[in-house]
Amino acid sequence: MPEEEWTYIGLTSVxxxxxxxIGKVLAYSCLVPxxxxxxxxxxxxxxxxxxxIFYLLGLLWNEVLNVILKNLIQExxxxxxxxxxxxxxxxxxxxxxxxxxxxxxxxxxxxxxRIKAIATETARDVIFRVLICLVSLGVAGVVCCGRLYxxxxxxxxxVGGAVVGSISGILWFLLVQMFITPxxxxxxxxxxxEWLMLRDLTPIPNVLWFEFVQARTEAKxxxxxxx
Numbered sequence: 001m002p003e004e005e006w007t008y009i010g011l012t013s014v015x016x017x018x019x020x021x022i023g024k025v026l027a028y029s030c031l032v033p034x035x036x037x038x039x040x041x042x043x044x045x046x047x048x049x050x051x052x053i054f055y056l057l058g059l060l061w062n063e064v065l066n067v068i069l070k071n072l073i074q075e076x077x078x079x080x081x082x083x084x085x086x087x088x089x090x091x092x093x094x095x096x097x098x099x100x101x102x103x104x105x106x107x108x109x110x111x112x113x114r115i116k117a118i119a120t121e122t123a124r125d126v127i128f129r130v131l132i133c134l135v136s137l138g139v140a141g142v143v144c145c146g147r148l149y150x151x152x153x154x155x156x157x158x159v160g161g162a163v164v165g166s167i168s169g170i171l172w173f174l175l176v177q178m179f180i181t182p183x184x185x186x187x188x189x190x191x192x193x194e195w196l197m198l199r200d201l202t203p204i205p206n207v208l209w210f211e212f213v214q215a216r217t218e219a220k221x222x223x224x225x226x227x
Contacts, residue, residue, distance in 0.1 A: 097161030
């Protein structure tokens with residue numbers, strides 16, 4: 001009887017040296033992209049916002065671009081001693097770096113240009129927006145360090161992924177803001193969009209504040225009616 005050959009799903013296969021606490025933390029950081037994707041899917045399911053949907057589509061397109069570039073460049077991943085990293089795919093550019101920098105750059109641009117300042121904006125609001133940008137880009141940096149520390153990519157592959165992801169994020173943001181967003185009203189004028197309860201929140205300057213006020217007002221109104 002021929003010996004059975006087993007393989008693995010490389011999507012979440014992350015290794016680190018046993019007893020290496022830093023390596024363990026950085027290995028978990030490599031799972032951040034999957035957390036982001038699942039969070040976006042959940043957000044879309046509950047909010048049905050067109051801009052969030054196109055954010056997810058941008059991330060998916062960014063992944064397709066990464067696959068295309070890897071197969072064109074065909075640069076192997078680094079060796080780990082005498083042993084190759086447990087991946088059959090190529091390493092240039094790093095998909096984790098490209099994903100995280102697309103996410104971080106797009107989110108930063110969204111916070112800066114899409115969440116418009118309101119008349120009553122306080123210093124706390126400005127600090128909150130700055131923190132979102134710093135945290136998103138900081139997490140992208142940590143994930144990149146993890147891929148380098150765990151020897152899944154070379155430094156050039158990490159930099160390549162970061163550059164491609166940043167450029168891709170900027171271009172996708174410009175595409176959505178300048179050409180796709182004006183089409184949102186047209187996209188919503190059909191029975192399918194109504195059945196899916198899709199929404200365009202673009203005209204609302206600060207969606208977070210708007211939803212907070214609306215929810216608080218509705219809750220107070222229902223409390224008064226129940227008395």
